[in-house]
Amino acid sequence: MSHLLEAIGLEKTFRSHGREVHAVADVSLRLSAGEALGIVGESGCGKTTTARMLLRLEEVSAGTILFENDDITHLRGAALRQFRARAQLVFQNPFDALNPRFSIRRSLTEPLRNFGVPRAEHTDRIHDALARVRLTPPAAWLDRHPHELSGGQLQRVVLARALLPGPRLIVADEPVSMLDVSVRAGILNLLREARDTLGLGAIYISHDLALIRYVCERTIVMYLGRIVEEGPTAELIAAPAHPYTRALVAAVPVAHVDQDRSALPIRGNLSDAPRTGAGCAFQDRCLHAMARCSDETPALRMISPGRKVACHLDGVPS
């Protein structure tokens, strides 16, 4: 089967104080058209860097990215611009994603011009995009400026702008974290709907597994730059195979009074965790670390169809 997007062995290394730091190490993933993939993990886990590399917003240190079977890893110039129209980012912060001095009309016309869409199509495409995000009638919105819109309305404009060039892939990095709770649901529902009706591939980046579950069938869990677990979101939440995933699931607060309040199955703080050295990156925080974990970095291995884990354990003891 051919994939919309495929990444093989992505790496991102930075130099810091003369040392090489792996922000992302050996990340491989696949995404089909119409599929939504979540990448979940805490700050510094490399999820945002991974997403930015996939969109070619960040140079790749090593690895290959295939988009619709073309190698886009090192695209330049016109070819890169063409790719940008096909793969769009939905910004996290709608309050600074739009130029405050531009009317909504101008903010929405700009990308069409940049991507060379014939002028005659502009109005129809803008009206269509605004209808998809339920900003209707279009005339009521086009002449407004960002300061006249609420956060939820701005995020709808940002989403409309991402949909305008007719992308096949959208990447949303914490798409609702800056929004008020009452309007978050509306944006998430619009994202789901856009993916379903347009058959887009979607990648969601978040630290919130509850949000990821709502929008993604499949999820990748990252820890310190590496994929530690991958699988169907529901299975991964119901029966985490990696001790880190288990802690992550247990940490998500739920809106019921009856819930598990026992101590999280994890040790220490993220900042205490080593970034270099041999063995599993999670060993110092793991309740089940064995001698082998400090000698040998666990490879990502298949444990059942569609499920992979990078852990020496055979299942997490409960």
Place this chain on the structure above:
Amino acid sequence: MSLLEIDDLRVTYAGRVRAVDGVTLDVPQGSITGLVGESGCGKSTLGRALMGVLPGVGAITGGRIVFEGRDILALSERERRALRWRRMSFIPQTAMNALDPVQRLSAQMREVLMERGGLSRQDAALRAVELFRLVGLDPARLAAYPHQFSGGMRQRASIALALALSPALVIADEPVTALDVIVQRQILDVLRHLQSSLGLAMILVTHDMAVVAYACDRVAVMYAGQIVETGPVAEVLARPLHPYTMGLTHAFPDVHDAHMTLVPIEGSPPSLLNPPPGCRFAARCPFADARCHAEAPPPRMLAPDHRVACFHAEDAPALRRRAAEPATWLTVP
């Protein structure tokens, strides 16, 4: 008697914006009260008004705050200052706002303990060690500067600072919002542990119902400068009486629910410059009628310890069923 009684409190910004508009709330001794609402609803302003640290353009324009039996709005600035840190203290959202970036944590602890608390240098050093242990920090790290700490450790340090002089009430303004989920949970556990072991009362300001469910005993739901519902968390979550609270309970994804449909609350809160005469939520409420738009509903006690400001609260069981349907909320113009 409650530790804190807020009666019809009003706070105005620039003389015109009614950020807190007639809030009445009791905070019992030794409990965690969640103050939940969206940005701009007045929850942070209320917290700051209690602490007496409103920004320059903000002023208390009415009502009373009775704390430990004393009307603290009648106190002089000097008496009020004496209450801060000693009897009530504050944990801000961003720990960096509580911590001085160019001073070692030990020096910051010493300053509060000696200058505010009148401890000797030696007692202050001992107390600082004790406080670090209390919040789960290694006392050896007292010599560190704030930037050498992770976000979670900084928040722990800012909690230690707030607890330095054993206050009776701690007001925490979105203390976990900026943190990752695992750290969030660890900080909430620290707060819960402190509350139960020290018998503290705490007001936890948050936008997140799940944080309230996890950590709080009581909840007050704020909307557009007013409290629309208060009660024990278990009661309010299981049987919300106000349509806004009902809406909030369907607005969050649940990590363990495979088939949930999120229901957005359409529209946005009214301007507090010129709020509408009736119920502030009426414009977004699928159940509002003519009376709701004309008349402000007074808070009423409908179940033991459970208050609500809604004319339709008697119909809550039926409204709760309808509020779970996305189509219900789409009827709002």
